[in-house]
Amino acid sequence: MEKSSTGAGSTEVRTAQQQDSLTIVDNRTGKRYDLPITNGCIRAMDLRKIKVEDGDFGLMSYDPAFLNTASCISKITLIDGDLGILRYRGYPIEVLAEKSTYLETAYLLIHGELPNRSQLSDWTYHITHHTFIHESIKKFLDGFHYDAHPMSMLISTIAALSTFYPESKSIFSAESRKKQTYRLLGKLPTIAAFAYRHSLGLPFVYPDNDLSYTGNFLNMLFKTTELKYHPNPTLERALDILFILHADHEQNCSTSAMRGVGSSQSDPYCSTAAACAALYGPLHGGANEAVLRMLMEIGSVQKVPEYIKRVKGGEVKLMGFGHRVYKNYDPRAKIIKRAAYEVFDIMGRNPLLDIALEVERIALEDDYFVSRKLYPNVDFYSGLIYQSMGLPVTMFPVLFAIGRMAGWISQWEEMLLDPEQKIARPRQVYLGYGQRDYIPIDDRV
């Protein structure tokens, strides 16, 4: 039993049942409805009981952009936006970034537990031996203009993979899902690196299975005439940390696309292509590219106040700032900022860093940003690292996609195995015309 306040100062003993329910009075009919509260939610379908006439459709909830709508129950990632907490399967992101590797974190996200030594060895072996792509894909990539955006090349090539692996349509076969998981995690860096090499007119560099996941990625990006590429361990580790930090983020836009397309029982390659397409947007994973373009546009520390003025005037957004969930500093941004300095020690200080630091300093003091709880997000500093590694801004969202691949797969599989899930098909509030008669063209204005 729990005492509660049901009005000014009054308390009454409530039954256990009343503790977890919402009582709604429909003022149109005077009827009362008790809706159960579970996990801090009411079921939207319970609103359909609330009608004026028995034949009514019943109430819906209207929530454009799903600001306050849970689309699923998940056990993968927890974000506490007010406290700036991010955990994968209960493990704080700070610990994983310090102690784990991307492949180990990918295993954790997808299987739910950290792998033991033999599980990690087996997982790494299979992913490493799925890094090659079909030779026909090279012809496909060569068909793009040299200046084609690598994200568009990635999206289309991932979708094309479904033509090479039609058995991937057996989405309810655990064995098939496992094989496609190896292929997606293994081949994404290869496709990304091939897209980059295509943009430079350089020959493709094939995977080197002696190297780590990130070491091999650096190999495929930057190897030239040397017989064996030796990745810089600091850059190798920095990429590992970046991929860990980007690996999952609960029901963000691209993961919602993965779940949504996957819910129609599309194969994992087409679902991933859709997720990648959602990530490409400048409000989402494309923000890391937009941040660098913004810093280059600002041009100097002295011009930061002028740009901030344009942001406050609503003319432009401060890219890399703000978040739908975090109303505190994005914990990933803190770790990335630290990792950036380690990369700069090797590659030299990125001159845009000073502009970024000044933007952050001003924004964290200015009431426009403070009142809107706008803090640096994962995309604010990541691009500075990628640029210092020698990558063009167009490759930044591609690297985000490589990291997020593990999250997309884990969320896709959780959706498929969730007995409550079915094809995603939201409703609408229709405020358009009533029925109208067809107007012959000569009678139209």
Ligand code: SDX
């Ligand atoms: C990612 O969802 C995820 O988890 C995403 C992600 C992941 O890991 O998957 O974390 C990755 O996408 C990070 C976000 C990257 N995007 C950017 O950095 C682009 C810039 N940020 C904004 O576009 C914006 O902050 C969003 C899109 C991130 C969040 O937008 P919301 O939650 O819809 O917030 P909003 O647009 O309603 O903004 C609330 C207010 C508005 O002002 P008012 O109308 O109240 O006056 O804050 C303002 C906005 O104008 N605002 C900004 C701003 N972001 C919000 N003003 C200036 N610059 C910004 N960046």
